[in-house]
Structures are given as C-alpha cells and as structure tokens.
Amino acid sequence: MNKITNHMPTEELQRLDAAHHMHPFTTGDEVNAKGARVITRAKGVTLTDSEGNEILDAMAGLWCVNLGYGREELAEVAARQMKELPYYNTFFQTTHVPAIALSERLAQLAPGDLNHVFYSGSGSEANDTNIRMVRTYWAEKGKPEKTVIISRHNAYHGSTVAASALGGMSGMHAQSGMIPDIHHINQPNWWAEGGDMSPEEFGLARAQELEAAILELGEGRVAAFIGEPVQGAGGVVIPPETYWPEIQRICDKYEILLIADEVICGFGRTGNWFGCQTLGIKPDIMTVAKGLSSGYAPISASIVSDEVATVMNGCEFNHGYTYSGHPVSAAVALENLRILDEEGIVETAGRETAPYLKERFESLGDHPMVGDVRIVGLMGSLALTPDKTTRAKFASDAGTVGFMCRERCFANNLIMRHVGDRMVISPPLVITKAEIDTLIERARTALDEAYEEVKAAGLWVAAS
C-alpha cells in the first residue's frame, strides 16, 4: 500500500479521494469532477490547504471548533488517556474516571437541575436517544400513549433516520421517509415567512402553532417539543423575542417535555454557556455535541433534569452505544471545557468579541445584495435579496445566488456557508478583532464579486 501524505500533489490526492471517498451532503459527481479541497493543517481560526492557501474558517468547521484549532493540550490528554485506558464501555454497571468527571462538570455547567448525563457519539445519536428517552419516560409514568414529538419545519436535528425525521428538512425526508409520531409546526423565520406581521406578532403566532398542534393531536398523546434555541443549519433563524416565552408557557401548561437542541448553541456560541440561557428557556433535556469537545473528538450527550432522571432510573433503558461516554472523547471534552472556562473564552466571547462582531457584521447591511443581518453571540447570517424593501426572494431556485456567493468566499480564502440564499457565519470563539476585520473585508469582496456575477448571469430578478 502506498503511503498517502500531505506532501503529495493536490491532483493526486483529489484523484484518490474521487476514487474511494463518498462525501456527506455532496453530489459525488460534481465534487469528483472538480476535485475536493484538501485541508492539511489548522491553527487558531486558520485552515491551510494543500496549495498552501490560508483560509479563515468563519464556520468553525461545522459550527464546532469553539476553542479554535491546534490546542496541543487536547492532543496530550487524548494520548495520555489512550495509553491508560483507550476504551471501556459504560454498559452493565461499569464506569470510568473520564465519564465520571465529565458528567460532574456538565452538571455544574448546565443550568437549573439539568444534572444527569447520557452519552452518545454525535448530535444525531443524542437526539435518537432523546426520542427513546421521552417515550420511555412517559411510559414509566403510566402514560405510554404520549409518544408524539413536535418539532419544526426547517429544523436540523441530525442525519440518522430518526433524527432526520425529527428535523424538518424536506430533502432528507424525501430520501429516507419518516418515523411514526413526529409532527412539525412552522418555524419562527420572520424575514422569510412573516408577511405583513411585526416580528413580535409573528413570533407569538408561530409559537401558538404549538398549542394548536397539541390540541389537535390530543394533549394525552404529546410527549415533547424539540427546538434549537437558534436554528443553525436552517440559516441562523433568530426567533422574535416573543417566541420562546410563549413556547415555554405552552410546554408548562400542557406538561410537555421541552428539549433544547443545543448542539450548535451550546458552549458559548450565543454568548453564554448555553443558548437556553441567552433565549430564556428552561428545558427538561438538552442535547449537546460539537462544542462539547470543540470537535477534537466525537462525543455528545443528553443532559436531563432531576425529574427525568428519577423516572428513567426506575427502569432498564434499553438503549446505548458502544462509544457512549468513550474515555478518550470524554477526557478531551473535559480538557476543552477546562480551557474554555479557565481562559475565560466563553466569557470573553460574550462580553467583547460578540459586540465587536455584531457591529462589523451589521456593517455589511449596506451592501446592495444584503437585505437582512441577524446575529446573536458568534452566530450570524445575511439574507441575500434582489429587493431589500420587499424582502423579495430571487426568482432563481433557492440557493443559486447563495452558492455563487459561497464560491466567491472560497475564492477569497474565507469559509462562509450558504443556506439557500442566506450566508452564514459561526467562527471559533477565539477569533480576534483583527481576524474579524479580515473576515468582514473578505466577505465584502466576495459579496461585491457575487453581485457582479449575479447581474451578469441575468439573475438579479425578484420572484413574483
């Protein structure tokens, strides 16, 4: 077997990649024809590719490298743990120190009485866990008919069959179908769907869809509501201020478990340790992943309340993964949390970095193609529009213009993602003010170039 290294020519790596590697959320033929971008190293907020380009990663990978790249402490902890105890499971009345220590730390960090942790390997698996957990919880409480989980259109809760059914991405539903007893209500996306309502009226109306759904489905059948405090993959949809208090009121009134999917929002992303603190939500279960280990090792968790844990502890939970609480991942996560805390990274991100990023990001609002700028903490988005005054969509297929803009970002050594025709950022929390200036400068250049391209292609047309 030939040794494949960073030092091989890019074309050769791309050829081998195209021959044997299938990429997630990618059209294989397209990437194989063009050649995938090969990332070779990373430090802080900067990626280096096989051509030596230095790219500012304004997405923190997939919204996960909160700590930034290249922290050797995490590598050292992983190596130490691998030598001491590379693997053992937490099934059958067994535990180990990394799982014990991480659970204690998460119970300290999580708000309220969210004091108990069930581990999985990814955000998707944790949400699968939540589905089984809430149904088991209600069965244990003598209400086995409470099985329906209410979620939202355009939500993202993961890619397993159950988590994608729980999410609201129609393209995913089309490829794998649904599972029983998942119900979707509309999302609180005022810019795209608010019509003539004020954001406050719209937020309230969208939250009240939850009450209508509970009444329609029957109170006795609904087990839980799940929502991301701020929808991430749906395009950084920051709900109007009226939204979450009304959702909370309805969950409390009908005794529906509230699951906050904090896979993106957790660990500093919204300016506090958890999105539910920023948005004023009191969940019964929180899903966490990504920033838990800053992406250095795969790990996720469902952090549950005293009450949920008390009920669950009364039965055998027929659920778990080989890698639930994996000792290396748990040790890495613990070290990540230590650094985020001791270096004041979450605090500084909320207090200093977020206001600066907000000011600079909002300055892009004067660009002719930018209609809406939304940002909370270190996650933000720009809606591209051919007419700011009417919040018009482009006549072209959703995502055509966004894709063009994303390509111009790449060409300018900036990673921004597009969700339809919205451009999204979620940089590492350690981004400096100088790096924010670079991010904004490159984003503006990319917008200028995309604007010219869109006009030249005859796409500067509003949908009727």
Ligand SMILES: Cc1ncc(COP(=O)(O)O)c(C=O)c1O
């Ligand atoms: C809110 C949310 N939940 C769940 C997931 C799924 O996490 P994973 O990709 O680790 O399975 C994601 C991934 O982006 C997410 O954003």
